[in-house]
Amino acid sequence: MAQHITEVQHWLQNAAHIAMLTGAGVSAESGVPTFRDAQTGYWARFKPEDLATEDAFRRDPACVWDWYAERRSNLQHVQPNPGHRAVADFQHRHPGRLTLITQNVDGLHQRAGSPGVLALHGNIFEDQWLDACALARRPQDACHVGQAEPGRPPRCAQCGNMVRPAVVWFGEMLPSAALAAAEQAAARCQVMLVVGTAGVVYPAAGLAHRARAAGAQVVVVNPEPTELDEVADAVLRGTSARLLPLLLD
């Protein structure tokens, strides 16, 4: 392992461009639950098809809204950890050298100070219309979230449409600009760090395959085995709060 770390540090030192794909594990040491941990993960307690699909929201908007409201509220009390901070520090010391791609919606990378985060699965603190708004004229027009009433998610104060969290649910397209930029970074990097993700959700996980196919060294950082270990040139078993400060020193 120590030898592996030294080798990966060497790859990173020599890489003109690094891409990093992060997942829920990066925020675990901040106290944010992951999705697939067998004991504490969200999907150990809830079914994804009841909470993370558009169908689920249309069936029971209050239940889905409340779940997101609780997660938003819990996130107010957590802080970025040394893993998030090591990435942000590296990006500030080496401007433009590391493209940060995250599946996380928790905003912790941004709060740690990372610039230009490519948030593939959206942002839990933002809202969007459930259906297209007839009053919106430009794509950047935002909805005006009204007051939530007990048992009912809020509606847009302007057009009356239902409002939902601006995250990417199963079966939905990822934000096209962020995905295109992530694919470009995967295709041009010399090293891709895959940190704190089980590597089972696509198209995000496909970025590691893409980087490998383009000749990059792929490095998995995770305390547990992942679906992407077989694509990796090196697998570092450990937590991100411990290993990222060592790798990105």
Ligand code: BJW
């Ligand atoms: C630590 C740690 C520590 C713990 N340090 N590590 C190709 C093949 C098969 C299926 C598909 C495919 N292409 C598309 C699909 C379908 C689907 C999919 O991937 N399904 C698979 C699950 C089977 N994908 C989609 O639907 C995507 N959309 C799409 O493809 O659109 C195209 C299209 C649309 C319509 C028609 C046709 C095409 C959208 C996926 C959206 C995922 N959304 C969620 C919810 C977001 C909102 C929310 O937060 O509520 O995103 S699901 C959930 O999983 C969340 C996460 O971002 C995502 C990934 O999870 P992640 O980050 O890997 O977390 P965990 O919990 O799984 O893993 C944590 C890891 O951390 C573990 O490995 C731990 O060991 C580790 N760890 N402590 C470091 N301290």
